[in-house]
Amino acid sequence: MPLKDIFCQEKAISAIQCSFAGDKVAHAYIFAGPDGIGKFTTAKEFAKLLLCKNPVRKGDFTDSCSNCASCQAFDAGSHPDFEHVYKELLEFTKEGKNKEPPFEFPIDVVREFVLDKVSQRPALSTRRVFVLTEAEKLNNESQNCLLKVLEEPPAYCCIILICTRPDKLLPTIRSRCQILRFGPINEEKIIEKLRHPGLSEKQIKFFARLTDGSLGLAGTYSQLETAEANIYETKTYILDTLANFEYKNALELAETIQKQSKEIAAIWAKLAPATSANDIKRKSTVIILQIIISALHDAMLANVAAGSQIVNFDQSEQVKRIALRFSPEQAAQKIAECFKTLHYLESSVNERLILEQLLLNLAETDRITSEL
Ligand SMILES: [Zn+2]
Known part of the structure; x- marks a missing residue:
């Protein structure tokens, strides 16, 4: 080029x-x-x-x-x-x-x-x-x-x-x-660039927003998706689960997430054989954490700036339910925990343990959830 x-x-x-x-x-x-x-x-x-x-x-x-x-x-x-x-x-x-x-x-x-x-x-x-x-x-x-x-x-x-x-x-x-x-790329331009018969408009828009103006990353996620990595389906599942989240779901969700991130990694390894297996494994888990962060961030916006552009635009009901569970301060604190988890992943401690810890943390909320 x-x-x-x-x-x-x-x-x-x-x-x-x-x-x-x-x-x-x-x-x-x-x-x-x-x-x-x-x-x-x-x-x-x-x-x-x-x-x-x-x-x-x-x-x-x-x-x-x-x-x-x-x-x-x-x-x-x-x-x-x-x-x-x-x-x-x-x-x-x-x-x-x-x-x-x-x-x-x-x-x-x-x-x-x-x-x-x-x-x-x-x-x-x-x-x-x-x-x-x-x-x-x-x-x-x-x-x-x-x-x-x-x-x-x-x-x-x-x-x-x-x-x-x-x-x-x-x-x-x-x-x-x-x-x-180098600045982030405009969403419309990313969507235009990523249109593909194997992907729905919703999926492309979600990838563009999730990756925050990174055409390369949005392109990689779209490529993974057309190779059946099921990232979009996973994100739908994560949002559904977080909207009705309880302590008892945490370990099950951690297990599903790990399984899913392994599947993404297996497909990614085929698409990028030159990248080290560890890097791919980490990057695949990062996708899942990005999804959780996007859900919490959307929930925070729903509480403090309703009507703002959100990443999970196609699951606004779930975002509203998550917003009811977490005050903006709590959401911000949980986002910080996700970033801490990202940091731990980079120092390659036991991935399973830190994911479980994170999800147990996410299940904790001061708000009464029985009315949901
Ligand atoms: Zn020349």
């Missing part, structure tokens, strides 16, 4: 165009913003443009030519001056064989795929471009290693950090990078 066709990120693209046209390409960038809104696609296309031997200028827009030796090597995935650096490369490091795919971005990957390679002069183009994905997972020692490159980058080098949470990066890293922010 050429740079000019990237969807709905005009501001970031125009900043790139300005720096390219003014010959002011920075040595390091942070592409910041939520997952799935085109940061990596943009970084790849920007890299292709930076490496292209014959960029094409049309009006005030410059794009790669797609014909030169550099563009061809880039499209074939074999450009010697382009490095996509990601945490799972650990298994290709000197000491990394047979190591489990890491949750954090390991220093060995930064050392061997950035620090050691940055001094090699470009082989085909006039620049070398490094794109690091999931930079928010760089731990302190990895960031300090990266800092060595950022402190004195060779003139030909450009490093792009793809990052959902720039606040997780050391100030010394941030101050050496130009930060480009």
Whole structure:
């Protein structure tokens, strides 16, 4: 996809165009913003443009030519001056064989795929471009290693950090990078993009709202759904259950949720064989937690700002019942508990236990529910 066709990120693209046209390409960038809104696609296309031997200028827009030796090597995935650096490369490091795919971005990957390679002069183009994905997972020692490159980058080098949470990066890293922010994508545009004969309008609208402007994530969920992951059916079940929730339902719901998240993970693994099994497992549970958070958030809105746009627009009765169970303060507190659970999931403690704990917490309410 050429740079000019990237969807709905005009501001970031125009900043790139300005720096390219003014010959002011920075040595390091942070592409910041939520997952799935085109940061990596943009970084790849920007890299292709930076490496292209014959960029094409049309009006005030410059794009790669797609014909030169550099563009061809880039499209074939074999450009010697382009490095996509990601945490799972650990298994290709000197000491990394047979190591489990890491949750954090390991220093060995930064050392061997950035620090050691940055001094090699470009082989085909006039620049070398490094794109690091999931930079928010760089731990302190990895960031300090990266800092060595950022402190004195060779003139030909450009490093792009793809990052959902720039606040997780050391100030010394941030101050050496130009930060480009990528914003969420408009709901109508996501719906337009995701229309598919296998999906109903309701399902697409729900995915667009659940993922909050992340086209990539909404696209992944829709893809999973057409492969029969039954995410929409699961969310309908969760909302129905939460609307009539009692202590005794908590363990049963935890079990169903776990079973369902395993089914999603199994389908996801087939669609994305390059992603580590642990990451897929975690991401599948995150979908379920996102659904619970959306239900609580909708309930909070129903209490404090009735008539607002809600995620579960197709189950407004259930949302009203959940709103009767939880005051806005309680809903906010339960949402905070869900976020805590998300955090625990990332440190990979016993998933079953923390889901049960969360759902038992959700069953607790100060309000009298017998009138419901
Ligand atoms: Zn080219």
